[in-house]
Amino acid sequence: MTDGELEKLIRKAADGDEEAFGCLYDEFVDALYKFIRFKVTDPDQAEDLLQDVFIKAWHGIPKLDLTDLHFSAWLYTVAGNTVNDYFRRMYRRPQTVTLNPDIEITSAHDTGRAAEASMNTGHVRAALDKLPPDYKQVLELRFIQEFTVEETARVMGKNNVSTRVLQYRALKKLETIYKKHLQP
Secondary structure, three states, X not given: OOHHHHHHHHXXXXXXXXXXXXXXXXXXXXXXXXXXXXXXXXHHHXXXXXXXXXXXXXXXXXXXXXXXXXXXXXHHHHHHHHHHHHHHHHHHOOOOOOOOOOOOOOOHHHHHHHXXXXXXHHHHHHHHHOOXXXXXXXXXXXXXXXXXXXXXXXXXXXXXXXXXXXXXXXXXXXXXXXXXXXXX
């Protein structure tokens, strides 16, 4: 979708056009789900949070100043705030988990492979969590969301050069953390 088409949809949605907002939903739903899913391990909860993001966006879009608006950056901000609110609620009231007796038991080989993949993902997540917020955000946008440098710069409110420098420093810091503390 071109910037011009996106701008028209945003203006229509801001005026209450549900169909235009539906097109915006279609344009951003997969990327935002991926963003949320990386932070929230439960897929059902991630879907609920995704819907919360779009409900907030629907209510918030009429109030936006559309001049020089970076809509995707605004949506990612809404998504990040929604995830943060979710974690604040979770820490205030812990959830109990029940075991499902109908869980299918897999072979030891499959379980071992799944455990290894989970451990590797867990180590990377743990290393990412030790990074400063800007470093973590640039790596998430570039390598998890697969944004270009230009898109990442726009979302972060930086220029391309500073985004590349930030990415380089974040990767170096991540490598140091991983090697020093988390390498299996």
